[in-house]
Amino acid sequence: MTAPGAGAADGLSTEEAVAVRVRLPAQLRALAGTGAEVRLAVAPPLTQRRLLDALERAYPALGGTVRDRATGCRRPFIRYFVGEDDLSDASPDCHLPPAVGTAVEAFVVVGAMAGG
Amino acid sequence: MSRVRLLVGTRKGGFILTADGTRLDWTIAGPFFGGWEIYHMAGSPADPQRMWASQSNGWFGQVVQRSDDGGATWEAVGNDFRYEGGPGDHLWYDGSPRPFELTRIWHFEPSPGDPDLVWAGAQDAALFRSTDGGGSWSEMTGLRGHPSAAGWQPGAGGLCLHTVLLSEADPGRMLVAISAAGVFRSDDSGSTWRPSNRGLSSDGVLADPDADVGHCVHHLAAHPSRPDVVFMQKHWDVMRSDDGGSSWREVSGNLPSDFGFPIAVHAHEPETVYVVPIKSDSEHYPPEGKLRVYRSRTGGDEWEPLTTGLPQRDCYVNVLRDAMAVDQLEGCGVYFGTTGGQVYASADGGGTWAAVVSNLPAVLSVEAQTLP
Numbered sequence: 001m002t003a004p005g006a007g008a009a010d011g012l013s014t015e016e017a018v019a020v021r022v023r024l025p026a027q028l029r030a031l032a033g034t035g036a037e038v039r040l041a042v043a044p045p046l047t048q049r050r051l052l053d054a055l056e057r058a059y060p061a062l063g064g065t066v067r068d069r070a071t072g073c074r075r076p077f078i079r080y081f082v083g084e085d086d087l088s089d090a091s092p093d094c095h096l097p098p099a100v101g102t103a104v105e106a107f108v109v110v111g112a113m114a115g116g
Numbered sequence: 117m118s119r120v121r122l123l124v125g126t127r128k129g130g131f132i133l134t135a136d137g138t139r140l141d142w143t144i145a146g147p148f149f150g151g152w153e154i155y156h157m158a159g160s161p162a163d164p165q166r167m168w169a170s171q172s173n174g175w176f177g178q179v180v181q182r183s184d185d186g187g188a189t190w191e192a193v194g195n196d197f198r199y200e201g202g203p204g205d206h207l208w209y210d211g212s213p214r215p216f217e218l219t220r221i222w223h224f225e226p227s228p229g230d231p232d233l234v235w236a237g238a239q240d241a242a243l244f245r246s247t248d249g250g251g252s253w254s255e256m257t258g259l260r261g262h263p264s265a266a267g268w269q270p271g272a273g274g275l276c277l278h279t280v281l282l283s284e285a286d287p288g289r290m291l292v293a294i295s296a297a298g299v300f301r302s303d304d305s306g307s308t309w310r311p312s313n314r315g316l317s318s319d320g321v322l323a324d325p326d327a328d329v330g331h332c333v334h335h336l337a338a339h340p341s342r343p344d345v346v347f348m349q350k351h352w353d354v355m356r357s358d359d360g361g362s363s364w365r366e367v368s369g370n371l372p373s374d375f376g377f378p379i380a381v382h383a384h385e386p387e388t389v390y391v392v393p394i395k396s397d398s399e400h401y402p403p404e405g406k407l408r409v410y411r412s413r414t415g416g417d418e419w420e421p422l423t424t425g426l427p428q429r430d431c432y433v434n435v436l437r438d439a440m441a442v443d444q445l446e447g448c449g450v451y452f453g454t455t456g457g458q459v460y461a462s463a464d465g466g467g468t469w470a471a472v473v474s475n476l477p478a479v480l481s482v483e484a485q486t487l488p
Contacts, residue, residue, distance in 0.1 A: 075176065078175065
């Protein structure tokens with residue numbers, strides 16, 4: 001699968017970027033026109049912010065749906081997981097676990113289980 | 117033969133209902149954007165194949181969808197709605213200051229003549245404009261720049277700018293309505309605004325019932341040929357202005373209840389007006405369980421019930437503010453959707469009604485396009 005994303009846009013070759021897997025909730029899959037999981041090329045350092053920047057560049061329709069447009073913060077009913085670790089409240093500039101960078105684990109975007 | 121296309125926004129997606137000029141047999145397309153709230157769908161009068169849909173929910177925020185082929189395909193376009201100069205504060209329900217926060221777009225108002233120009237009314241209340249078909253949006257800062265803005269308080273549905281009235285005769289003139297701030301008028305294409313609520317009275321709701329600002333205006337309607345004559349369904353009271361909103365007088369007349377949400381004007385008879393009375397502000401369903409559209413042929417004061425084809429017992433649905441529309445065909449089609457998921461149509465100005473569809477999600481909005 002081709003991994004669209006940030007490498008070239010960041011002035012780095014895609015060879016320098018790492019391929020990551022991102023799982024999306026159903027509503028965002030429909031909005032982006034993707035399957036459950038997308039692959040992205042993210043230029044290092046691999047942080048939550050850079051991963052989400054790459055996601056929004058590759059799928060502009062997702063802009064504002066995971067992070068608030070005005071503040072850049074995670075929307076209140078969104079959580080981020082890697083494996084069983086909840087990274088929702090981690091700093092967006094902290095390095096993500098190495099398993100994300102090796103594509104062993106997906107970065108998982110979850111919508112809160114709520115509603116009618 | 118001309119055709120009619122209804123754009124129906126619901127709690128769980130959008131639908132497009134199409135019929136020929138007889139308006140007897142309808143094709144139902146959708147749901148579009150299933151599972152999302154579609155507060156409003158609107159088509160461009162200048163290019164009816166171009167339309168916008170306001171797609172939102174509490175998890176993922178606001179998305180704007182645009183179609184350039186009559187709804188066959190859609191593209192997510194600009195959803196970057198920024199309060200210029202920072203959000204500022206309004207008043208919360210308890211009277212405490214609270215920052216303006218973009219929750220959703222309630223209403224699109226496309227330009228009559230320019231398919232790239234469209235206005236968007238937001239919650240929390242602000243007016244945005246796009247000149248590139250919805251790709252990018254700019255706030256009309258003069259509205260929230262009005263000194264009263266810090267004192268605006270939300271109605272039960274939120275602090276929403278839900279109505280935008282443009283004037284073809286005077287392109288610089290605009291009216292907007294905000295729940296619960298009231299009506300504001302601009303005469304310079306939206307640069308500056310002034311309250312336009314003289315004559316409104318909200319006894320028991322406002323400390324000063326006749327205040328300049330703070331009225332819960334539910335909807336406005338005007339006939340394109342007479343921009344000075346504007347009709348209003350207020351929280352309570354049906355009102356009329358003959359001076360473009362500068363002053364208002366009550367025309368509730370013999371209505372069984374003057375509480376309600378939508379109001380619409382006949383396409384060819386500027387003095388013919390439609391409302392759907394609702395029992396009260398705490399009981400949002402028709403009086404006596406009878407779903408009745410009321411029509412005035414005299415510009416208000418004298419109203420007649422229209423009941424043929426509508427349920428006249430055990431009916432406890434509501435009709436929301438943007439959920440009534442008229443077409444431009446001879447005889448004037450009138451349409452409305454209910455919170456029970458029915459869309460009713462009349463091809464004879466309200467004389468007789470039939471359900472076009474009966475089991476949609478709760479209907480939030482109905483717009484009618486008249487197509488060649």
